[in-house]
Amino acid sequence: MAQSFPEDVLEHVFSFLNHDRDRNAVSLVCKSWYDIERLSRRRIFIGNCYAVSPEIVIRRFPDVRAVELKGKPHFADFNLVPEGWGGYVYPWVVSMAGAYPWLEEIKLKRMVVTDENLELISKSFKNFTVLVLLSCEGFTTDGLAYIAANCRVLDYIEDVGLEALAAACKDLQELRVFPSDPYDAEGNVTLTEQGLVAVSEGCPKLQSVLYFCRQMSNAALVAIARNRPNMIRFRLCIIEPRAPDYLTLEPLDAGFGAIVENCKELLRLSMSGLLTDRVFEYIGTHAKKLEMLSIAFAGDSDLGLHHVLSGCESLRKLEIRDCPFGDKALLANATKLETMRSLWMSSCSVSFGACKLLGQKMPRLNVEVINERGPPDSGPEDCPVEKLYVYRTIAGPRVDMPGFVWTMDERVSSRFSRATEGHGD
Template identity: 40%
Template structure:
């Protein structure tokens, strides 16, 4: 908890006013025209302010703020970037009173399981209260990143009008707004450099937001809108790209076809990151017309290192990207249902590749080629074409083993499959000891090692034992309490743990809560853990950002006892049906620490104990 305590300490020291904070605190002064040397304390304060300006890591700054009350005040006065991992952990008023020179804010709302429809959509995480506070206090705000927040068009309009220096807006997994709000940002934020929309739900208000960017040369460096599910004015987009000479990142939605992509690439050969849109034709080429030379367009983009998109791919066009494959460090095929045969001619030239996202349609055969060609691979994600529990998956332990043998620099993996073995996971733990993130999702419930029929305990045990840098772990398959005892014994650096359909008894969770001192985020679904397991973490919950449990064996009384024992912990019980008020039965427990106590905007399907 020290990290968030440092960001939002309850130590109520005095805050310097903005006018006094604008001066160096150790500046020389004169009395009656005579020079007066600053005191030793003033000199030390000035030195401290200048030293703190060099601290960029928020963890370093948090640690510095805990040294003393004077360091706490100095750190607050020099912090320009603010990260808040839970919008309900602290009030906007407390933030703006303590930190007065903030220029960049990152704010997170709903927990991650909201991405999987495990939380009612109207749960909360409204941006409006935060925006109102920032509008009064942070007139110099330049950057804003929101994740899983509820953002309205009115919020975007207020933002566009309130911050004259605003330059960067990043919205990730947000909802509540539409193209009307985007139009306000485009038209009013004259210095806009970054507009990134990633996995957002954007309503189609039938507003031509692309046309709202000011005429003349723009400052745009990044424009990402691949999640916007409505047509755009392509002619306006083409003009915008043409007059954005600093544009480096462009990710298009599925309404941009490959012919239009060609026209944009001709105008912007300086691109380093490109999301291709649909990568398929949507217009019939007139008889006798010759299709553009897509290969030459890609070849002209010599700076291109990151390629994504391919949302409605036509495989006949894939050879167009061959010229850039040797230079790519990131390739995202997670929307492209391509086979191993189609992947191989591309991937065999990707010797610089560090990040690869694919669908399991590439099969184990495709992963073998990845392992042979991509020796510098750091991150791999393999998503399922069919995410049903009884669906057919085309990758298995064979593909995982190949990756572990060929990509020994791997640091992060997310792997969906239906069949796995302990031997393959153990091999990965030995071949890839630098793993920081290991997420193995065996989609069928309680599936054992498909060769030995044994639980997957030894595989996951080897991961936490041999991968000394591991901070994030997701477990699945048939697991007994032994697997959780391994996690508690060896997972001393694990900060995020996700558990699905696993465990024997309350002892499993007790091993984790008593053995993982760095644990910050714990997500559990459909597992047999009950009140006894929940109570075993009383000593640690104040040190965690949150605990999420859904479809487990908890009782309302057990949750109430936690709330009584830990008054600064917010304990929410949530009904999965957002129309019904909670009674004795509930589906979800969500607990998080907060300096402010229970929130005031809880809907009726949420009861705060």
């Protein structure tokens, strides 16, 4: 039955499938559908440039017109990924220049892009129309001159401005408010949680929020959750770490708990403020469709991480910094990591020994330890590592690792074990 339709008819039908996951599902039906889908796919998304090689992508999808590629972990935005870690776009540009002459669009995020890379892009793709560089580095105005890019979330806005937005922009779907000076000349806070509450009340189509602010309350978060249960992305950054509800001085567990309980379709969540293990219990219980979670300065113990890994069935990316999560929850939920795209942990309580065990137990994962102070085996095995990046890959360990990155595969782990023999008490 699946093969009864002519190929040109199926290709036309497949053209209406815009989501990568839908197209991936179609390709699994049968060999014929696999071939039709791969030959007709025009847009590809690579969420981790080290999860697959350019050659593998080109071999499977030979007629691509738009590429979206991500490199460094998300916490590179906060300068937590050391300079020189990787994420180079060069091998991708070289490969695509030869294979995709009709490429029209490239979107890059958290990648190293040089002026030479931009020059090669400008000369290789005759129909090229769109270049998006988000949190990229390595280029100058000379490189941009080759592309002749134009520049344009940023105007200052206060609570008054957000209230006007709520009254006038009924079709608003996405709101991004970045940090600026939140005080007026008299020292009063001019951008608070009330602006966000007003938008949640006045904009019925609002689905995505990225909001930087100085203060937040549980009452405001509960109001936002009740006003906008259709929210799919909610990212809140309270600039002061571990800031409590400024009205009650309580943790913000109840407020974020209301977000995950009411917003049933939530896909992405970033949390900040004073948070305990209780909020992670809420997340594990209610956030069944959550795909990406970013956490900083939160939690009390390993129990918080366990709630997330054991309860969030759809989780694909987890980013953690400065949290008291360690070996027990990580190793107990190791098989969960094979269903995810990546896990990033920095300034947590994960030991070098646990990283070795994880690498031995999960050979299909790249378990990367990042230690700028020296080799991770130079101290006791229970010594915490600086940073840990775990990701699923079919390309094996990458070949461009700088000296401060170690991959915990079975071979490397065995070498470390031999090197530390006899260095006991």
